[in-house]
Amino acid sequence: MIRVLGHGLLGLVREGRTLLLLTVVGVSLGVGSVVAIQTLNQGALQAFGGSVRAVSGQADLTVLGTVPTIDPALLPRVLADPAVRDAWPLCRLDAALADGSGDLIQIVGFDVFAPVRYPLTRQLDETGSAADPGDLVAAAMAVPGWCAVTPHLAASHGWAVGDTVPVSSGSRLARLVIGALVDFQRYEPLAPVNIAVMDVAQAQALLARPDAIHQIDIVLAGDEDPGTAAARLQRNLGPGVRVLTPEQRAEDAAGLLAAFRLNLTALSLISVFVGLFLVLASVQASLVRRRREFGVLRVLGMQPRQVLVLILAEAGVLGLLGVAIGIPTGFRIALWNVETVSATLTSIYVLEEISRLVLTPTVIIIGTAVGLGGALCGAVLPALDMSRRGVVELLSPLTMHEGARRTAVPLALLAVAAMTAGLLWFVAAGGGNRYAGFILGFVMLIGLPLLVPGVIRAAGAPLRPRGLGWVLSLRNLTIRLRTSSFAVAALAVTISMMVGITLLVGSFRQTLVTWLDVTIRADVYVSTESWIRAGNEAFLDAELLTALGGRPDVQAVETQRRLRVSTADGRHRVWLSGIAFSAVPGVTLASRLPLYAGDPEAVAGRLLASEAVVIGEPLARKAGLGPGDDLVLAGPDGPVSLPIAGVAFDYTSEAGTAFTTLETFGRHFRSDQPNNAALFLQPGADPDAVVAELQRTHRGRPLVFRSNATLRREVLAIFDQTFAVTRTLQTMALFIAACGLALAQLIQVRERAGELALFRALGATRAQISRMFLGEGLAMAGLGLALGLGGGAGLAALLILVINREWFGWTIRPDVPLGALALEVAVILGAALAAGIYPAWKSGLSSPAQLSRDDL
Amino acid sequence: MNGPFPSLVLDRVGMVFPAASGSARTVLDGVDLSLHAGQCLALVGRSGSGKTTLLHLAAGIAVPTSGRVLIDGEDLGGMTENARTRLRRDRIGIVFQFFHLLPHLNVAENVALPGWIDGRPGGGLEKRVGELLDRVGLADRSRDPVGRLSGGEMQRVALCRALLNKPSLLLADEPTGSLDDRTGQVILDLLLEMAEAERCALLLVTHSLTVAARAERIFELHDGRLRQDPGVPS
Structure with a gap:
């Protein structure tokens, strides 16, 4: 054997x-x-x-706030727990490098006297020119802005020990001094490279508030079970924080x-x-x-x-x-x-x-x-x-294909039955099952290939060729049904996937554009360089806001404070925004609410008059909330219950969003200092000119000014980037399918050696044989395309109407991006043609002398 | 074409194949042959004597290593492979021992195949196909799959296919080799009759001297050389 x-x-x-x-x-x-x-x-x-x-490598537990910062008074209460051997505060924030690169770094302010030597601080003891690690600790505390960064980060920006690096958090600027290069990855291979470590007090003073604590790490004494200790600490510390093990955080x-x-x-x-x-x-x-x-x-x-x-x-x-x-x-x-x-x-x-x-x-x-x-x-x-x-x-080679021809119709019937059964099951029982959409999609993808032999037979068998044209090519597919079916099925599945995703992405993009039209109404948007990651605490200062509001070309200023919070039950993360709505002539609040549920006028009225909140569609779907319900959030002083006035379409986060007035926000979440601002300009003012002027006026400050059009472009660029990896997968699948086509045709060259030799003996030129094969390749591509377009439309419906809503919670309005689809069809046909070139050339090499007694 | 030139001329044709051992194997050595329209010539010889090679040369499938092959006065040696292929399509018909019909095409489609390759329009082609099938008695079977035909019927279809483009040279490679004696006799009669009716030259390759006896001239291929009129059974 x-x-x-x-x-x-x-x-x-x-x-x-x-x-x-x-x-x-x-x-x-x-x-x-x-x-x-x-x-x-x-x-x-x-x-x-x-x-x-x-x-937090050696910490048994971590205390995090329900809002980004923790009350510093909690630290003594943590230390008072009998199971806690030690605990130390961390100040963590994201800062933007103010060197024009736009790069962000993670600042970790740690207690240099913390009683543990976890990966981040371990090397501090071994690094630097100072012979005595104590000198390093002293420097960390004494040198203003002292920080340790990774060699990778230093190399990528050309920094050396002793260099000064300007950074910003919100509209605040600070200068860091590179005090040491620490290869954190030596101790924790997956440690982030863009990290800067400094003394906690320095981090607070330079980039946050003097008492800002974002995290408390805890080491337990003895054999105390972390779960038990976490539960007790949670009870003692109250609902304003969450006590988690590192595993829970992961x-x-x-x-x-x-x-x-x-x-x-x-x-x-x-x-x-x-x-x-x-x-x-x-x-x-x-x-x-x-x-x-x-x-x-x-x-x-x-x-x-x-x-x-x-x-x-x-x-x-x-x-x-x-x-x-x-x-x-x-x-x-x-x-x-x-x-x-x-x-x-x-x-x-x-x-x-x-x-x-x-x-x-x-x-x-x-x-x-x-x-x-x-x-x-x-x-x-x-x-x-x-x-x-x-x-x-x-x-006898043909008997295998005859077998395939015999089973073509039963297979097609089986496919139709399976698809119908799948659809009926989905309608009847799929509602409560998150995976129902995937299961139905799987049934469809299994059914599609089973349809292929029947479809090829139906398309080719009734045709009567009158020459070496496409009819004969199509007919030939029905003769070698088994080989051609594989290639067509592979292509059909691939095209289904490609078309399905293209329809999804196109529809999603169009929906997003429509949504941006409703929501992005201001002329100029102001934020900070660190806003993208540090939205929680990248603040705009009051002087700036006053200056902006005082400009003659500014009609109104709206400000927004955004915070990442959790629902009180801990099940949903929510980006909560507090907005100081301004009265803008001609632009009513109701007209700016892209509502999924609720009357715009009534919702706007409730929002402004009471402590109501509008929640995003993903949160509404995932938490099962709607108008009339209460959104219960974990606030710094315990649960905050806000009545839901309406549900808005929202595409900023699948995790969940909600917005209320800045006043309501400040009342429950302590801070009403805004993260960004929107300027409504006087009629006739040129947004680009205003942006240019603002950039000139505030040169050197870590502020970002964007016109309405620029912001839209950036939003759409992020959207496109999100689907970049999907396009890689599409390309790979198309490549595989093209291999399938080439493979099928090469098999046919081999199987049909006798037939091709006969054609040559009867006077067919190499070019004619090659053209016939290319024609068959295109016929396979055409059938795969027809089936794939049908399958793709079904898959798109499933992705848009079922899977997307179930998993991401977004309503996407179906749209057919004709340009993108036409391009895709051209690429597919091009790939099919390219895949057919080698087999076609190979087929043309057949010689009439190869005819033998049992070739046909 | 029935012009002033012979349909087929082999002029001192030689064919040498390289052997695996590195030495050369001479299959044909200075073969001379001339065949005019309406003539029938039989070629006999033992297996491996070079009959098929000679047929390939006559069909323009291969080119000789020495000498010339002329079809209707045109030297195949100076032609590109494409030109030889077109010439084969237009002026040469081939009947094979094993019929070589395409099983997925019906009777009429098999006959029409050279016309398809030629790109001939449907109307005239169908008329010619019908006419040929009528002459071989298969007009009522034109839509049948070839798999339903008997061996003799298949060879009749193959004959029609070979004659479709009105060739000046008809090459028949053991046309009765796969048939019983009686059917073979019928096919042979039909082949000779239709070759004559179409005014084409017929080169009949066979190992049967009985079949060969029906030709006007008989050549035997032996040691790469042609020998005319070997012993013919009565």
């Missing part, structure tokens, strides 16, 4: 290098897409975990990213699904090539079971080859995409950026399982089929 297997594999290498290459490429791309996405997913979580470990991040990760994983699995067709086609090709060999082996006494094992073993070797190439390829793809995914994490989810990707054993195991499992799954049907065939059938 081993010898026969070895002979078969050697034969594949010798005689079917291109087939082998295409199959392995297909499998490896499938594996690669899964590895890439899993690596990025894990990277996102590890980045957060790395940050937690770097800062779980928080995992929960935040759940939908993002799940969607990317689902998309990457489609590539695997498409790759599976390649294995099917490849095994089919191998069987075509070796059918006589199997026939002879069967005559010589080989058992059907042995044939089965032989074929599966061959597929397994192909799968392993795909895994061997796919895992490093996937990791490389992850590295290429890390910047865009990282940018999405920071701009949309406000999490750590991914500073380092690691290929973990878990990802390697997943990749291997996907590649090997996919190859075996792809091979099992043809292997079973081949092992059950009689010797006579094995010696």
